Amino acid sequence: MSRGREQPSNSAVPAEAAAARLHAARRVLVTGFQGVGTDVVVAACDLAEAIGAAVDAGDPEASRPAAPTIARVGEVTADREELRDRADLVVFWFCDPEAACPGFTARYVAAPLAKPAARCTLAVGDPLPTAPPGTEHVALDRDAAVEAARLSQHILVLGEPPSSVEPALAAACRTITAAIDRAACVGFVTDDSSDPVGLEAWSLVHLVRTIAHRKPAFEIPLRPRADAFDAVCTWRYGAAGAIARADRDGGGFQPAEASARQLIERGEVDAAVVVGGLSPQLEQALAAHGDRLAVHRLAGSDATIMADLRSLHAALTAARTGGAS
């Protein structure tokens, strides 16, 4: 068991010692889950149920009760290979793909199209130092993301922006829509992980849907991936996180109370088990408040984490039955 962020290695802490601390804890949080597979999440949930822990990955999806209902209405997504092979216009929509997914540009955007045709790239938002040569830049503040999507959709449908729109925004959206008009297949690369209420995703979905009625168009979301966690947590507890107390007979989805960040910042947990990667937001929370709680990290390959989880679970069972200190 370690304090805060100071001890990232699980192997350095004997399972028995970690189990003893978890057993003694008032309330435990099981979190992390970035980039781990389904089996790991299942095993981590088993552990959380054994100790009645809170479960959350810090994924923004879990912070909204019906997030998919709002943010994914009519969402059009595709595989990255579709982007690589078909999209002759790639729009980096307020997204630095290299920050979210290193190597993405080289693998999926710089590669030639399957059909002999030129590929155009457009970076909307901040300049992208890692963008492919020839990328056209449309400078816009992130705060304008929703307006830009809505206005671009308006222009595509009605032709001209309303006269009340700020000229710089109107010019930017004309550039975007002109590129869309020239393209045969449009792929939007997005990363809405910092989108607090889902409006960015919602507005872009509508833009993509509008285009998709005319030509192939889709979105490649690069948000932090806790897909396995979202799936397992939903089938076990009915929500993709913010579970107040892991219990397969009813998990208690409490988005305002049981998100990992809230629990850490309010000091409502005194121990945390971090399974796999941790989101940047939770790393920050632990950095700021980690001295209040004991943190046990399980890192490495899925096989390694599974083995460590089994050891921890067994040691915890022994601790609860008085078989270990």
Place this chain on the structure above:
Amino acid sequence: MTANAPRLVIVGGTIHDPTHGRDGVVGDLWIDEGRIVAPPADPRGFTRMDASGLVVMPGGVDLHSHVAGPKVNAGRRIAPHLARRRPAAVPTIHATGAAYAALGYTTVFDAAIATAAAGIAHAELADLPVLDKGIYLLAADDTPVLDALARNDAAATRRLVGEAIATGRGWAVKIANPGGAAFWKRGRRGDHHDLDTPLPDRPTLTPRLILDRVAAAVESLGLPHPLHVHTANLGLPGNWRSLLETMKTFAGRRAHLAHVQFHSYAGGDLDEGSFGSGVAPLVDFFNAHDTLTLDVGQILFGDTVAMTGDAAAAEHLAHATGMPWMAHDLHLEGGCGVLPIAYREKSMVHAWQWAIGLEWFLTATDPWRVALSTDHPNGAHFTAYPHLMQLLGDAAFRRAAFDRIHPAVRKRSPLEDLSREYTLQELCIVTRAAPARIAGLRHKGHLGVGADADITLYRPDRDLARMFSMPAKVFKAGVLVAEDGQPRATPSGRTLASRPVTP
């Protein structure tokens, strides 16, 4: 078979075992290692359980349900108000297993899993307690399969479908709206009146050819369950023609028709005013062709969540109801649509749907070719099966319900004149014996020697809904898993996967 299964003899129960012609016969069942065995020469070591006065049936088999996979997870989250109910409209996987077991069901199939989602579906089903489970793969949505079908390359079709079943550990092959995705992507719902319109992107392929060629592939692969067909134009007025053409496509070949209630509507194109029942010509054809089987997909009034691999149908339904919906895309080849829905007895369309489902049940003459289902959760929650069983077995109860529905339907539906009442034996057939036989489960749905010891004991009651909603005891592979609605054990069930015949 089951390490903790005790040796058990259930004594003096009133046995309903239609497969072996036992219709309310008092007898004993001997159980060893999770299976039913012949009476042993030496009965020592068998625990005796007195079942005097109880009705004994095989464990229920749900041939067509939606319990796992991406669409079900989406359904769990799309309507928070329905998630908070008990039971939730789309329960968690553990609650699903517990509720099925408490109802006396011991086997369930998820009827629509995209090949690409098979892995995650199996991971979820591994968390499903008690029940044996399997999945039907949407193997004919994959681009290479469609290409092979378009070339009429039977060998390639067979190989690709077989590979999908093997790698996806599927039990059967399902088609959801043949070619529908191709039409939908280009802004139309498919052809309304026939199955012979070429696909926009494959001019040599039609929905009928997809059905015919995939059914042939399934047959040649020796899969235990025939092609499981959700045909075109689900939910649209006038779609009875599509179902009739679908049935004709299979002339002489085995096929299973899914949730026929949703495909049996009379009426003009998108004309709700002429909406009505198209069951009569369909059931005539069905009754005359014994290679066809079906499940009904009965709707029952109340709130639920609709989910389908036919995203085009979900979009239509969303537009018709004004409900929020979500489309879950899968590699631009398949997908699913999910939305909340409320069935109201005062809604004319919903009342028709209710009456049409019951009309199918009451006019299909051979219960061995009919499986009871609500297409959970599309038509209703599976925990409503006892209510449906009372509608089938109690004409007075059905009449009282009929008197509450929309008056226009009361005036035109033939349901009023149908006085048939399902017997206990027939209810046993449509809830376990027939679904097991149709699915190709040799060890389920009956109580003969060698059968899995999946057994449900009911207290006889004239109120069939009460009787079937609270079994006295439920055994899964010989283990007592529920008693008077309370869980007693949660063993893991088996995954049922087919082994395609290799050439």
